[in-house]
Amino acid sequence: MESLLQVKNVEKVFGKGANTFKALEDISFTIDHGEFVGIMGPSGAGKSTLLHVLATIDTPSKGDIYIENDNIAKMKGDQLADFRRDHLGFIFQDYNLLDSLTVRENIVLPLAIAKLPPKEIDVKVNSMAKAFGIETILDKYPYQISGGQKQRTASCRALVSNPKLIFADEPTGALDSKSATDLLKALSSLNEDQDATIMMVTHDAFAASFCRRILFISDGRLSREMIRATHSRKEFYQMILDELAQLGGDGHDTV
Numbered sequence: 001m002e003s004l005l006q007v008k009n010v011e012k013v014f015g016k017g018a019n020t021f022k023a024l025e026d027i028s029f030t031i032d033h034g035e036f037v038g039i040m041g042p043s044g045a046g047k048s049t050l051l052h053v054l055a056t057i058d059t060p061s062k063g064d065i066y067i068e069n070d071n072i073a074k075m076k077g078d079q080l081a082d083f084r085r086d087h088l089g090f091i092f093q094d095y096n097l098l099d100s101l102t103v104r105e106n107i108v109l110p111l112a113i114a115k116l117p118p119k120e121i122d123v124k125v126n127s128m129a130k131a132f133g134i135e136t137i138l139d140k141y142p143y144q145i146s147g148g149q150k151q152r153t154a155s156c157r158a159l160v161s162n163p164k165l166i167f168a169d170e171p172t173g174a175l176d177s178k179s180a181t182d183l184l185k186a187l188s189s190l191n192e193d194q195d196a197t198i199m200m201v202t203h204d205a206f207a208a209s210f211c212r213r214i215l216f217i218s219d220g221r222l223s224r225e226m227i228r229a230t231h232s233r234k235e236f237y238q239m240i241l242d243e244l245a246q247l248g249g250d251g252h253d254t255v
């Protein structure tokens, strides 16, 4: 199968002259259509830098990043903004919802920008709201709903336009464990049932255990890959905790 994302020899250097710091070094990997991949590693390892570079929020200092046949490392300005809008979805820890819009209006936004017919918008929004269990709060405003409901709204908005690739940056970081579990289950179902391709950066071994494959980074380099294969989620959770213990990272005590 053709890879969806191909990262080739990516390097990211911050600063200039004598004051430079190499946050990413010689990073190469691929993600296929329909994968759910976690990125883990100790604090300062380069996880956010990698996500920002892949998500077109920052540019690499060297290397190529292909999403299907487009090299986003070589795109600039409007072309990059259009690519981001048309093909990528984002879920951040702090939700990024617009407070003056209802839940439904927040979710509709990317479809309205893409000028989809209203009937098609309704069908897509209702089906996505059902997948995330937020059908009953569609007419509420963000201040009227819980953190978990806000994150599920933000996830619906990220997924409703059917992006090629979804980037999630610590999506459960601000959630209690019940809300985190609900969100992770919804993301895994969309990954399994609708082939949504998701790349998630997380500190949390519990969140990571919902992924099918984990890439570990340390000191700006890929250090190890772990594949869930036929292991149960609980077994995978334990494998991740063992790896984090070796790397000196932190976990999460919910199973």
Ligand SMILES: Nc1ncnc2c1ncn2[C@@H]1O[C@H](COP(=O)(O)OP(=O)(O)OP(=O)(O)O)[C@@H](O)[C@H]1O
Pocket (backbone or CB within 6 Å): 014, 015, 021, 023, 041, 042, 043, 044, 045, 046, 047, 048, 049, 050, 203
């Ligand atoms: N804009 C910047 N300028 C200089 N150095 C930076 C910049 N952004 C990140 N760094 C450095 O790059 C390294 C990787 O940072 P990054 O935020 O990617 O790590 P991380 O793995 O996401 O950490 P955490 O888990 O704590 O969020 C760190 O040493 C950080 O200090």
